[in-house]
Amino acid sequence: xxxxxxxxxxxxxxxxxxxxxxxxxxxxxxxxxxxxxxxxxxxxxxxxxxxxxxxxxxxxxxxxxxxxxxxxxxxxxxxxxxxxxxxxxxxxxxxxxxxxxxxxxxxxxxxxxxxxxxxxxxxxxxxxxxxxxxxxxxxxxxxxxxxxxxxxxxxxxxxxxxxxxxxxxxxxxxxxxxxxxxxxxxxxxxxxxxxxx
Numbered sequence: 001x002x003x004x005x006x007x008x009x010x011x012x013x014x015x016x017x018x019x020x021x022x023x024x025x026x027x028x029x030x031x032x033x034x035x036x037x038x039x040x041x042x043x044x045x046x047x048x049x050x051x052x053x054x055x056x057x058x059x060x061x062x063x064x065x066x067x068x069x070x071x072x073x074x075x076x077x078x079x080x081x082x083x084x085x086x087x088x089x090x091x092x093x094x095x096x097x098x099x100x101x102x103x104x105x106x107x108x109x110x111x112x113x114x115x116x117x118x119x120x121x122x123x124x125x126x127x128x129x130x131x132x133x134x135x136x137x138x139x140x141x142x143x144x145x146x147x148x149x150x151x152x153x154x155x156x157x158x159x160x161x162x163x164x165x166x167x168x169x170x171x172x173x174x175x176x177x178x179x180x181x182x183x184x185x186x187x188x189x190x191x192x193x194x195x196x197x
């Protein structure tokens with residue numbers, strides 16, 4: 001039976017970069033693709049970063065009991081939903097899985113699959129680096145929105161508060177000041193997860 005490794009951290013902490021590096025060097029890990037109702041961004045592709053769906057499609061999945069967890073963000077461009085679906089992607093008999101989520105997502109996914117199956121990979125980086133990365137990423141969009149960068153930054157401070165991290169038992173931090181060092185820490189978690197099978 002496998003595990004589900006959840007990459008999480010504040011916006012622009014480097015989750016995506018680390019996730020893709022680890023997935024690239026571990027072909028045995030199976031990616032889980034989450035869902036969102038937000039518009040696709042420059043450089044994204046359907047079924048790679050997310051399944052991009054309409055609010056109607058989300059409602060239909062909820063009615064069928066297929067939504068494990070769902071978060072709504074009141075953005076400057078309106079409400080955007082992000083969610084994880086019980087859509088058959090995760091089957092622990094097939095091996096280990098990885099996905100990117102939030103702290104709230106982690107809590108609900110862990111409740112759904114069980115604490116022994118779901119292992120957190122909490123990525124941290126200092127705030128000034130995060131702000132610079134967020135602004136650089138937003139600048140690449142067709143219609144950059146600095147207000148949305150600021151909203152996400154402030155929301156993350158609340159969502160990933162020390163109190164919330166403690167409440168969910170997340171005491172191990174992966175410092176992403178050095179890509180190589182961060183990957184070494186993730187590799188250690190993967191190795192320990194395999195030992196516990």
